[in-house]
Amino acid sequence: MWWSLDERVERTVVLNGADAGEVVGMVGKIGRKILEEPDEPKYRQLRLDSKALSTKVLGKPGGRELLTYLGFRNAPGALTFEADLDHLRRVVAWCEQPPALERPQVELAVRLPRGTTVRAAFRKTETVRDVLEFARRYYATGDLVLQTAAPKETLDDALTLEGLAPRSAVVVAKVGALEAAEEAMDQARREGLAREQRERREMDDAERKRRRAALARKEAEARARKDALRHFECDREETHDRVERERRLRGAADRRTSDPGMNE
The missing domain is CATH 1.20.58.2190 (Methane Monooxygenase Hydroxylase; Chain G, domain 1)
Incomplete structure (x- = not known):
């Protein structure tokens, strides 16, 4: 010590x-x-x-x-x-x-199982075991493992041999917690994939409904135009017939006016 x-x-x-x-x-x-x-x-x-x-x-x-x-x-x-x-x-x-x-020879940012991070100094001759013991004495309990890129199995190797000098960030996790975390991440990925597929199906259903609705509106508009055109043609024929009748009546009236004998 x-x-x-x-x-x-x-x-x-x-x-x-x-x-x-x-x-x-x-x-x-x-x-x-x-x-x-x-x-x-x-x-x-x-x-x-x-x-x-x-x-x-x-x-x-x-x-x-x-x-x-x-x-x-x-x-x-x-x-x-x-x-x-x-x-x-x-x-x-x-x-x-x-x-x-x-002055510290090795400075570690140690992330603890509860999620907090503590910075601490170590000598370069201290080992992975010393880091775990420090975490266990003051911040965590139970069997612990030190993780950088991968869990450290060589507890008695000096920190310099583990490539942790002069500064590094490490994770102290409870044994089994890494596997549990990986399983939780896998489960989260599976749930995310299922949610993504469900959302994609819902989007596809919504798109199909939108297209059907658009087609129905288009067909309704076409029918409305056709009905409007038919009504227009009918109105035009009726107007033409009325104009012709009125023209003939005016012609007959004009002839009677110009030829008084037609009234005798």
């Missing part, structure tokens, strides 16, 4: 590189205020909307882990101190005189 305080704290704080001392020093000041005035409520609660806290501690790798180890716990909109003062004194002493934190 190469950590002097807490594995999770040091594996994450060291990722700050040259700024690690500032993060540790800021947390040490927070703890020192509680030690000096342990009954002062304002020192025992940290507001999450504090810009200084967010930028100088919570926004830095390991900042939240160090506050948690110091004794702060989540509360609505804040972090509340709930640890005993003896533990606090030990952690504050470490923060005020931290050992030299060596």
